[in-house]
Amino acid sequence: MKTVIDKFRDFNRYYTRILGLLDDHLLNSPYSLVEARILYEIHQQGPVSASQILSEVNMDKGYLSKVLKQFAKSRLISKQRSGEDARVSLISLTAKGLKSFHALNAASHEQIEQLISNLNKQQQHQLIAHMEGIRKLLSVPAPPKDS
Amino acid sequence: MKTVIDKFRDFNRYYTRILGLLDDHLLNSPYSLVEARILYEIHQQGPVSASQILSEVNMDKGYLSKVLKQFAKSRLISKQRSGEDARVSLISLTAKGLKSFHALNAASHEQIEQLISNLNKQQQHQLIAHMEGIRKLLSVPAPPKDS
DNA sequence: CTGAATTAGTTGATTAATTCAACCAATTAC
DNA sequence: GTAATTGGTTGAATTAATCAACTAATTCAG
Numbered sequence: 161m162k163t164v165i166d167k168f169r170d171f172n173r174y175y176t177r178i179l180g181l182l183d184d185h186l187l188n189s190p191y192s193l194v195e196a197r198i199l200y201e202i203h204q205q206g207p208v209s210a211s212q213i214l215s216e217v218n219m220d221k222g223y224l225s226k227v228l229k230q231f232a233k234s235r236l237i238s239k240q241r242s243g244e245d246a247r248v249s250l251i252s253l254t255a256k257g258l259k260s261f262h263a264l265n266a267a268s269h270e271q272i273e274q275l276i277s278n279l280n281k282q283q284q285h286q287l288i289a290h291m292e293g294i295r296k297l298l299s300v301p302a303p304p305k306d307s
Numbered sequence: 308m309k310t311v312i313d314k315f316r317d318f319n320r321y322y323t324r325i326l327g328l329l330d331d332h333l334l335n336s337p338y339s340l341v342e343a344r345i346l347y348e349i350h351q352q353g354p355v356s357a358s359q360i361l362s363e364v365n366m367d368k369g370y371l372s373k374v375l376k377q378f379a380k381s382r383l384i385s386k387q388r389s390g391e392d393a394r395v396s397l398i399s400l401t402a403k404g405l406k407s408f409h410a411l412n413a414a415s416h417e418q419i420e421q422l423i424s425n426l427n428k429q430q431q432h433q434l435i436a437h438m439e440g441i442r443k444l445l446s447v448p449a450p451p452k453d454s
Numbered sequence: 455c456t457g458a459a460t461t462a463g464t465t466g467a468t469t470a471a472t473t474c475a476a477c478c479a480a481t482t483a484c
Numbered sequence: 485g486t487a488a489t490t491g492g493t494t495g496a497a498t499t500a501a502t503c504a505a506c507t508a509a510t511t512c513a514g
Contacts, residue, residue: 164423164431164432164434164435165416165419165420165423167435167438167439168419168422168423168434168435168438169415169416169419170438171435171438171439171441171442172326172329173344173347174442175322175326175441176326177365178445179319179322179323179326180365181365182319184365192470192471194471197320200320209491209492210491210492211490211491211492218324218327218328218331219472220472220473220474221491221492221493222472222473222474222475222492222493222494223471223472223473224492225491225492225493225494226471226472226493226494228492229493229494245480245481245490245491246479246480246481247479247480247481247490247491247492248480248490248491248492249491249492268316269312269316272312272315272316273312275315275445276311276312276315276445277449278447278448278449278450279444279447283444283447284311285311286440286444287311287315287440287441287444287445288311288314288315288318290437290438290440290441290444291314291315291317291318291437291441292314292318293433293434293437294318294322294434294437294438294441295318295321297426297430297433297434297437298325298422298423298434300425300426300430301425302424302425303425339499339500341500356462356463357462357463358461358462358463366501367501367502367503368462368463368464369463369464369465369501369502369503369504370500370501370502371463372462372463372464372465373464373465373500373501375463376464376465392461392462392509392510393508393509393510394461394462394463394508394509394510395461395462395463395509396462396463
């Protein structure tokens, strides 16, 4: 009999594949998965510092710096020095960057739409309920020590 | 209000991160995520051909060939020509490969254990139920055309 | 049967992705 | 004020991944 942990790992393999499929299709765009994710974060968080992005995305800061440099070079983002702390640059999407983001977004949206196209409304909501259930459970805090 | 698709994508970002965390920790091993996955498939499927692995894992066949070559060089796997079809090699783990696999496996197991350590039995089963629910829903087939 | 097309897998060349440590400049802590 | 820390950049190096060309074995079509 499979243990809870085995089943968890089964799901991880399964979902890795789902995510992989989505990426592949998304890759009619010139952006890699992480680039897309970075664009997303910049879009989401308005003017944002590199370290704020890092705290969301979990990657090497040197690498992020290079990706951002590329983005700046191709005019997807603009940087503005923070008044509060002159070390940090606040990054925003340019109009061009926003456009790229929207294109990516639409492609990704379409992929998911495809994926759930066979589900009726009720099933779709069940699906989301499962996802939210997982998140909730995986963020259950440790019980307080009764010291 | 967020749509079903938006929520689905939220979950994808969330779960990407979960998977990323697991990988990172797994990477006290000398193996990359895909290498680990390949070892897993060889272990799982007994003597297996490269193309069978490809059908599970979804990667470039040239790249897989190189990874397998490395594995062979470091004596993790052995190849044996298939009697049925002389083009295919059937791949198995050597004793050394099995040992490496077990080490990886134990590390991965431990990670998950950690992740669910705050959950009681009932919550753990809920978690698995959610995962299985997702799998089931995402494999709902298209309705037959009533032609 | 015979030649054309397909399939399994390999290889070399090339590009893309990622890491790493050293580093500068600004800020905070002592 | 000086030391330590933080935000970010850079160059060098390594690793990962792609791609097309290729060999050899197999299948398919006539």
